[in-house]
Amino acid sequence: MEKNINVNLKIWRQRGPKEKGSFQNYRVENVSTGTSFLEMLDMLNQQLVEKGEEPVVFDSDCREGICGMCSLYINGHPHGPVQGITTCQLHMRKFNNEDTITIEPWRSAAFPVIRDLMVDRNAFDKIQQAGGYVSFNCGGAPDANATPISKEIADEAMDSATCIGCGACVAACKNGSAMLFVSAKVSQFALLPQGQVERARRARAMVAKMDELGFGNCTNTGACAAECPKNISLSNIARLNREFLKAKIAE
Amino acid sequence: MADYKKLEGMIDSTPIMKDYADIESSALPEFQIDSKIPEGPIAEKWTNYKAHQKLVNPANKRHLDVIVVGTGLAGASAASTLAELGFNVTNMCIQDSPRRAHSIAAQGGINAAKDYQNDGDSVYRLFYDTVKGGDFRAREANVYRLAEVSNNIIDQCVQQGVPFAREYGGLLANRSFGGAQVSRTFYAKGQTGQQLLLGAYASLNRQIEKGKVKSYNRREMLDLVIIDGRARGIIVRNLITGEIERYAAHAVVLATGGYGRAFFLSTNAMGCNGSAAIQVFKKGAYLANLAFTQIHPTCIPVHGEDQSKLTLMSESLRNDGRIWVPKKKEDAEAIRAGKKRPTDIPDEDRDFYLERRYPAFGNLCPRDIASRAAKERCDAGYGVGTGNAVYLDFKYAIERDGVDAVRDRYGNLFDMYQMISDDNPYETPMMIFPASHYTMGGIWVDYELQTSIKGLFAIGECNFSDHGGNRLGASALMQGLADGYFVLPYTMQNYLSDQIKVPKFKTDTPEFDKAEKEVRERIQKLMNIKGTKSPDELHKKLGHVMWELVGMGRTLQGLVKAIDEIEEVRKEFYSDLRIVGSADTMNTELEKALRLEDFLVMCKMMAIDALNRNESCGAHFREEYQTADGEAARNDKDYMYVSCWKYTGEGAKPILLKENLKYEAIQVQTRNYKS
Numbered sequence: 001m002e003k004n005i006n007v008n009l010k011i012w013r014q015r016g017p018k019e020k021g022s023f024q025n026y027r028v029e030n031v032s033t034g035t036s037f038l039e040m041l042d043m044l045n046q047q048l049v050e051k052g053e054e055p056v057v058f059d060s061d062c063r064e065g066i067c068g069m070c071s072l073y074i075n076g077h078p079h080g081p082v083q084g085i086t087t088c089q090l091h092m093r094k095f096n097n098e099d100t101i102t103i104e105p106w107r108s109a110a111f112p113v114i115r116d117l118m119v120d121r122n123a124f125d126k127i128q129q130a131g132g133y134v135s136f137n138c139g140g141a142p143d144a145n146a147t148p149i150s151k152e153i154a155d156e157a158m159d160s161a162t163c164i165g166c167g168a169c170v171a172a173c174k175n176g177s178a179m180l181f182v183s184a185k186v187s188q189f190a191l192l193p194q195g196q197v198e199r200a201r202r203a204r205a206m207v208a209k210m211d212e213l214g215f216g217n218c219t220n221t222g223a224c225a226a227e228c229p230k231n232i233s234l235s236n237i238a239r240l241n242r243e244f245l246k247a248k249i250a251e
Numbered sequence: 252m253a254d255y256k257k258l259e260g261m262i263d264s265t266p267i268m269k270d271y272a273d274i275e276s277s278a279l280p281e282f283q284i285d286s287k288i289p290e291g292p293i294a295e296k297w298t299n300y301k302a303h304q305k306l307v308n309p310a311n312k313r314h315l316d317v318i319v320v321g322t323g324l325a326g327a328s329a330a331s332t333l334a335e336l337g338f339n340v341t342n343m344c345i346q347d348s349p350r351r352a353h354s355i356a357a358q359g360g361i362n363a364a365k366d367y368q369n370d371g372d373s374v375y376r377l378f379y380d381t382v383k384g385g386d387f388r389a390r391e392a393n394v395y396r397l398a399e400v401s402n403n404i405i406d407q408c409v410q411q412g413v414p415f416a417r418e419y420g421g422l423l424a425n426r427s428f429g430g431a432q433v434s435r436t437f438y439a440k441g442q443t444g445q446q447l448l449l450g451a452y453a454s455l456n457r458q459i460e461k462g463k464v465k466s467y468n469r470r471e472m473l474d475l476v477i478i479d480g481r482a483r484g485i486i487v488r489n490l491i492t493g494e495i496e497r498y499a500a501h502a503v504v505l506a507t508g509g510y511g512r513a514f515f516l517s518t519n520a521m522g523c524n525g526s527a528a529i530q531v532f533k534k535g536a537y538l539a540n541l542a543f544t545q546i547h548p549t550c551i552p553v554h555g556e557d558q559s560k561l562t563l564m565s566e567s568l569r570n571d572g573r574i575w576v577p578k579k580k581e582d583a584e585a586i587r588a589g590k591k592r593p594t595d596i597p598d599e600d601r602d603f604y605l606e607r608r609y610p611a612f613g614n615l616c617p618r619d620i621a622s623r624a625a626k627e628r629c630d631a632g633y634g635v636g637t638g639n640a641v642y643l644d645f646k647y648a649i650e651r652d653g654v655d656a657v658r659d660r661y662g663n664l665f666d667m668y669q670m671i672s673d674d675n676p677y678e679t680p681m682m683i684f685p686a687s688h689y690t691m692g693g694i695w696v697d698y699e700l701q702t703s704i705k706g707l708f709a710i711g712e713c714n715f716s717d718h719g720g721n722r723l724g725a726s727a728l729m730q731g732l733a734d735g736y737f738v739l740p741y742t743m744q745n746y747l748s749d750q751i752k753v754p755k756f757k758t759d760t761p762e763f764d765k766a767e768k769e770v771r772e773r774i775q776k777l778m779n780i781k782g783t784k785s786p787d788e789l790h791k792k793l794g795h796v797m798w799e800l801v802g803m804g805r806t807l808q809g810l811v812k813a814i815d816e817i818e819e820v821r822k823e824f825y826s827d828l829r830i831v832g833s834a835d836t837m838n839t840e841l842e843k844a845l846r847l848e849d850f851l852v853m854c855k856m857m858a859i860d861a862l863n864r865n866e867s868c869g870a871h872f873r874e875e876y877q878t879a880d881g882e883a884a885r886n887d888k889d890y891m892y893v894s895c896w897k898y899t900g901e902g903a904k905p906i907l908l909k910e911n912l913k914y915e916a917i918q919v920q921t922r923n924y925k926s
Contacts, residue, residue: 032554038559040557042557048831049829052829053831054831057839059347060521061351062351062521063559064518067346067353068351069351085670089670091673114837124348125348128350128453128456129457129460132456133411133454134412134453135457138328138331138736141407141409144365148417148420148421151419151421154416158446161446161449162440194409194410194411
């Protein structure tokens with residue numbers, strides 16, 4: 001059954017990308033355990049606004065785990081202590097009365113802090129722009145059933161395509177690598193017949209862009225997949241490595 | 252304040268309407284509505300239109316600039332396709348990336364008339380189902396075109412690499428959705444919106460890389476700029492820096508989504524708003540059919556006061572889940588008191604009220620009907636949970652197909668439910684209740700998707716066009732992508748072909764100066780109120796009024812009361828709003844306040860539109876107008892029209908214009924999902 005709890009919060013506050021940040025302590029009382037984590041932060045912000053203080057800035061939009069906008073590093077884990085979910089899906093029943101909860105932004109050279117807990121993930125868009133698509137113009141597509149695709153392949157491509165681009169993989173990685181993110185898109189297209197024509201070019205272009213934007217190298221630690229809210233598998237990285245190698249050899 | 256007692260028993264509310272709107276002016280010739288429906292039989296209209304419309308040659312496209320506001324299915328598909336054709340596109344996104352637009356949250360699927368299942372589907376049947384589902388309040392020609400291009404959308408998305416569900420033989424799989432007796436819904440697990448949006452985002456990225464689309468993230472439109480009677484630009488606020496920016500173009504496309512957050516609690520994302528619609532309304536664009544707001548039957552019920560949003564459980568669950576409440580009131584009471592569990596109620600004491608009332612469609616009847624039926628049972632005292640919930644039970648599907656088959660179909664939805672509610676739907680039925688989900692009403696557009704302002708187009712959920720009084724499941728994705736990929740890129744050229752000699756616009760004109768000045772003054776005015784209430788507090792208050800009085804069941808008295816209460820919130824807003832921080836930097840409170848200010852206008856217009864429509868039709872249910880067995884009583888004689896509202900100034904009565912609807916290809920009938 002639901003009950004009410006009190007929590008102590010240690011939240012990273014930072015005015016702007018170049019300004020020095022620090023942890024600030026807050027307390028929120030009478031939080032129903034059926035409340036979501038972000039609703040608990042809404043309660044905190046309401047308290048702050050009532051005192052005339054500026055609210056804690058954090059990203060969130062759909063609040064049902066699919067838009068990839070929320071991005072909090074809670075008690076040392078991207079999206080908090082529960083595996084396989086985003087921050088907005090975390091509920092207060094996972095915490096105990098009088099817990100102290102530490103909340104930080106994603107920390108990575110490629111994701112500068114904008115304010116407080118909000119970071120700039122534009123680098124992810126740039127990687128996708130480098131090659132995360134099939135090049136054709138609207139109107140030119142053949143009938144959708146013209147090319148059968150086995151259920152297994154379609155399902156596997158779907159698993160890779162499930163990535164929500166939140167950046168938890170980068171935040172979890174000690175090197176700040178974006179390999180899981182890049183490999184998920186490269187895998188989706190490498191699996192599907194529509195992606196074959198540009199397969200090599202895509203792998204080269206996306207990896208080159210990732211390197212250019214200041215993401216770190218992959219050292220196969222696996223923290224990315226362990227913390228991924230959508231359970232994107234490490235096998236995607238293995239596939240990307242093969243794709244990249246093949247593309248390089250073919251050059 | 253109105254004397255609500257005096258309103259009792261007053262069914263014909265026209266005298267009341269006179270207090271809120273100018274309904275006589277619609278007879279004036281200068282306010283005639285021209286929907287530009289092409290001549291010819293319905294099946295040939297779009298072909299004829301395309302054959303005769305004016306085009307822009309490739310060399311000239313290069314000289315023409317288009318602004319697209321929004322990056323959801325409609326916005327991203329339009330921006331990428333216009334750029335592919337050769338136009339220069341400026342694309343605005345309110346989130347940090349185009350991939351996060353709220354289309355991403357659509358779960359169930361997308362309809363198309365492929366007839367891959369050989370179950371008798373056709374373009375005509377999809378058209379027919381959509382018009383009937385919309386309770387004969389949609390424009391026939393638009394809907395037919397929608398059904399026609401639906402098949403192209405599936406081809407387009409498959410080529411983009413959208414991993415739709417497939418059968419073991421490798422061909423595409425389908426499932427059924429509400430309001431249809433065929434399987435025409437294509438899907439990608441419970442994440443169809445995500446996959447379709449990522450497909451459109453990929454095409455958009457290709458054009459960004461080529462330099463044909465300039466993409467601006469974390470920008471919010473605050474005004475439309477009109478030069479010599481035509482839409483020529485927008486004023487936006489940079490949400491990171493607080494700077495006010497100007498953008499100019501030959502034409503402007505709005506793809507800004509619906510106004511479902513008028514109710515505060517809804518399945519919409521936190522940033523969804525109706526602001527662009529209100530901005531253009533104030534500049535002369537008509538708002539149409541605003542009373543048609545979809546309340547989705549299968550959402551997770553409200554749990555408490557601090558809730559920020561409601562979560563939808565996909566309509567696809569109604570394929571296998573059976574909806575019920577206890578037959579006996581004492582069972583419902585015992586369940587609410589925690590003395591009985593749903594599994595304690597034997598089958599014979601369960602009321603499968605949808606199957607009982609609508610045997611032909613059963614649990615798959617359209618959304619408006621399913622929502623109202625849930626409310627009816629709960630109002631009658633049979634609700635479970637807090638009293639505002641009904642059961643969606645998978646026991647029967649698990650008994651029939653096995654737990655693995657059910658997990659395969661709905662696993663991610665069940666997990667999502669368990670995460671939120673802490674209940675295991677494999678063992679105990681889900682609890683669901685209706686919530687605000689989608690808005691059929693919106694900015695009025697003609698057949699070319701052009702608004703009543705020249706050069707301003709509206710696509711996707713933000714326009715009113717294709718769903719009439721009620722949208723069928725899996726049709727929002729279809730409409731957004733139809734507009735963006737296959738309709739607007741053609742129809743827009745008919746407008747732009749006149750513009751090829753118009754030089755590029757600069758943003759240092761007096762019109763831009765004036766628009767920016769007004770935006771700055773508006774922001775300053777809100778910052779200066781310095782009261783005590785946060786935007787969210789006031790929005791919750793407004794949402795409560797809307798849900799209680801302009802929600803699923805509406806009455807004359809209730810709507811008049813709603814208008815008064817909206818006015819009270821409006822007064823409180825302008826006297827007691829508090830925005831902390833400053834305007835010249837990031838300020839999330841200011842963003843919310845600006846959106847709320849626009850919602851106050853939108854909510855009043857919704858109530859006025861609902862008050863005007865003296866009938867029950869689609870999602871608009873006026874309790875005075877129902878049949879003996881509680882079904883909606885439509886009034887085709889007096890209300891078979893699109894209600895278009897024209898702004899006449901702050902505090903002045905809006906003018907009602909009527910676009911009369913004609914049905915030539917389809918016989919108008921009472922909607923029947925019983926037999």
